[in-house]
Amino acid sequence: MSEKEIEHHKLIILGSGPAGYTAAIYAARANLNPVMISGFQKGGQLTTTTEIDNFPGFPEGRDGNELMMDMEKQALRFDTKIIEDEVIKTQLNQRPFILETYSKKYSCDALIVSTGATAKYLGNPSEEKFKGRGVSACATCDGFFFKGKDVAVVGGGDTAVEEAIYLTNFCSKVYLMHRRDELRASKAMQARAFENSKIEMLWNTELDQVIGQDTGPLEDVRVFNNKTKEYKNIGVKGLFIAVGHKPNTEIFESQLDKDENGYLITKPGSTKTNIEGVFACGDVMDSKYRQAITAAGTGCMAAIDAERWLAEQ
């Protein structure tokens, strides 16, 4: 690591999503004087959405940015120090742990990692344009807004099939479109999809274009059959992209244990990683639920785990 000034803290939290802020609130109230390094996306993924209808305590729903600004205010109220920077390198195989940002180096006795995950998209320009206006990467978050409507899911793995099955709970019809002629999902998941009368498979099919006005909602989706070379509009009002997520774990390469998809591995029933004193919470260690409330829940666990571990030292 380069020569930069080193600042020491007892506990550093990486990331400012629901997991990071919850960890900060709990750690600050336990007198650990936590320092949060927010990362470039201050507030995390929820700052990219306007309607959160499933975070308890807000009967009328809440704007994602406002929810995250409230979490920040609550963390600041208990004297969390927030540094707006991004960690680019870590040394976790020594004590204290060393973190390097663009401007400075930090050392800490305990570290909470809540760097989240990023949904993968197809890279189609029209898909980008309609994000939040009919294009979503989370059926659990946004499916309810399409009650009684026809929607499409893109993908061929377990997540895509799960999302399609979930959407049949309230959508009239769900197209599951996949660029190949067979799914990657497990045989059991495939059987559940094929048995579901609301799901129609669109094989060898790729997104051509999301259709709609410049500022309005998605009006339809145009697809392309890569075998027949035909284009058609499928008459849907929602498009769910389920081609995977990328956990933000590159800076821990060959230090923290990860699963085959790059998610941090924690010891069952805790937020402990393979390195003592390093805890992980939120989407970065959760490939299954990936919700704000579960991120906040594991953020609370990480702060309690860190507090108990520090007390034992």
Ligand SMILES: Cc1cc2nc3c(=O)[nH]c(=O)nc-3n(C[C@H](O)[C@H](O)[C@H](O)COP(=O)(O)OP(=O)(O)OC[C@H]3O[C@@H](n4cnc5c(N)ncnc54)[C@H](O)[C@@H]3O)c2cc1C
């Ligand atoms: C469009 C959209 C809509 C959603 N809607 C809902 C919904 O309605 N309900 C719901 O429950 N969930 C919803 N989700 C999912 C929810 O946003 C996530 O489950 C939740 O934000 C995960 O929280 P987190 O704290 O683990 O991580 P994130 O929110 O991903 O935050 C990660 C943080 O880590 C920081 N970071 C990353 N790398 C570094 C680094 N190297 N150094 C320092 N910091 C770093 C980032 O800047 C960010 O602040 C939605 C997600 C999206 C994308």
